[in-house]
Amino acid sequence: MNDMSLPLVHVIDDDTPLRIALYRLLSACGYRVVTYESAAEFLEAPIPDELSCILLDMNMPTTNGFQLQEHLNKNHSHIPIVFLTAHGDIGLSVRAMKAGADNFLSKPVQKDELVSAIEGALERYREFVGERGDLSTLRLRYAKLSAREVEVFNMVVRGQLNKQIAFLLGNSERTVKSQRASIMEKMEVSSVAQLVLAARQLGAI
Template sequence: MSEQSLPLVYVVDDDASVRSGLSILLQACGYRVQTFESGAHFFQMQPEDVVSCLLLDVNMPGLSGLEVQEALNRRQSPVPVIFLTAYGDISMSVRAIKAGADDFLSKPVRKEDLLRAVDAAHQRSAKARSERVRLDDLRYRLGQLTERELEVFHQVVRGKLNKQIAFELGTSERTIKAHRSSVMEKMQADTLAELVLQATQLGVLNSTQAQK
């Protein structure tokens, strides 16, 4: 496995000794590590589209860890966040978890607890990334449909018969059948049920409409 393909851990902590210690430990355990001394420095970096997670100190000069998390949420960042703090309290951890943090660990953190949290975060990152790739592929397929095929697609996934679609679009049933076949081929759907599922996942069709 090349270094670039290793799961990535971002470490944001104002304590240089903590950054160094975590980096050495995580690299020894097979992870790729990038360290930052502040939230501001972290946001200057262009995130990589890879399986990753963020180890984030809570109490830092400038942007606090919770403020970094809030900024990430506003940007709809997919990177899972694990908080590390020497001064955490219950209310702070509850706030972090409610905002979507994967874990909230106290310093000094045990190696086993850290690796467990990082592994769980990377699993979630991998699953989310796979889902994004799949949806991007579906959007690409949808973009290959002609304007008329897209009209047929919208009607088909709502359960309309070929003759109903032909009447609504002012064309022949044979033409609709040809368009429908092309839609199935371009969307790589083997069945109507699969096409409906794709439409639901793309947001073209909501679950209530799919069930009708």
Template sequence: MRIHIIDDDDALRTALARLLGACGYAVSVYESGDAFVRAETGGEAGCILLDVDMPGLSGLQLQDYLRARGSILPIVFLTGNGDIAMSVRAIKAGAEDFLPKPIGKDALLDAIGRAMQRYEAAAAQNSALLDLRKKADTLTVREREVFALVVQGMLNKQIAFELGNTERTVKAHRHSLMEKLGAGSLAELVQMANRLGIASPGSGAAAE
């Protein structure tokens, strides 16, 4: 796992890099948020230690930028003059922590540990979603239509009427799509639909 230190204070960057390197972490340093963006760090696992006030992109602006791009790198903010409103905004936007400077070693390592755990959880969720999307891609056009109607709470006979099929055909499609997705119940199917972004306003329909 790599820790990205983004701070315009040269001495602090160096001190943090030495400390974290001695603790066994791989470390990269950047003098600004813009430098981090230009570095194109890719999908390497890790977290970010981010200063709030910097020339160019501020820490909060970089946080917004990374969130918009779907980055799952957790952020631990470091600040010498942050206020409560700023910290609340950062935490609500997904920051792992908001630490004041000077930073205590124990508090820093604890925040990094939690950030790494968050990264691993997010990476696992992303992997599971990717796997689910691959399974969904194997559905036929008709199975997709049945899927969308099932998770809206429609019964087999209602779906058959909607699609102009027989109930027997709908049941066959329903069985097939559940096998392809690995769903063992309607509840699981609804959860999968939610993760895939398929509307499921009604989840209480019973299978026929």
């Protein structure tokens, strides 16, 4: 399937018959599928920034699945990983999950279990993209604040009152109220609680 609106699944497995079977199965389930016979082949390919996940064989020669996961983590990849292994190793699965794997399945895997794992991984990716988009919007709003408004913003979200802020900045309370109103308007929030939440998302507190 070549419909670019469909979610993309990267299948990385050195077992050629299985790779072909997974390609056919997942294509029939409504996914776009790209297959790779090694971690190196995957790393050489251009990876588009779109709704996708990785179906990754744990036991491969040269670079195994966990090593690829480590490499992707170091390069700040956010594509969810679903591991496949022919050897049910509990210790390995725990290690992979702690490193951020979305799921860990044993071969042979049932169709329903596989699709469920992929859908879960894609949903996590959607949530990440949504959060990233929200943060980008907040940063754009925050960039509109003047230097003095940034000072007032930081004091307000830490719970300081108008008269305290006015005293610390050498301003009148009326000036601080005006600055607070401008901050709320630029940040597009209607309450101090929402402003505090925005500050947390921005890492300001």
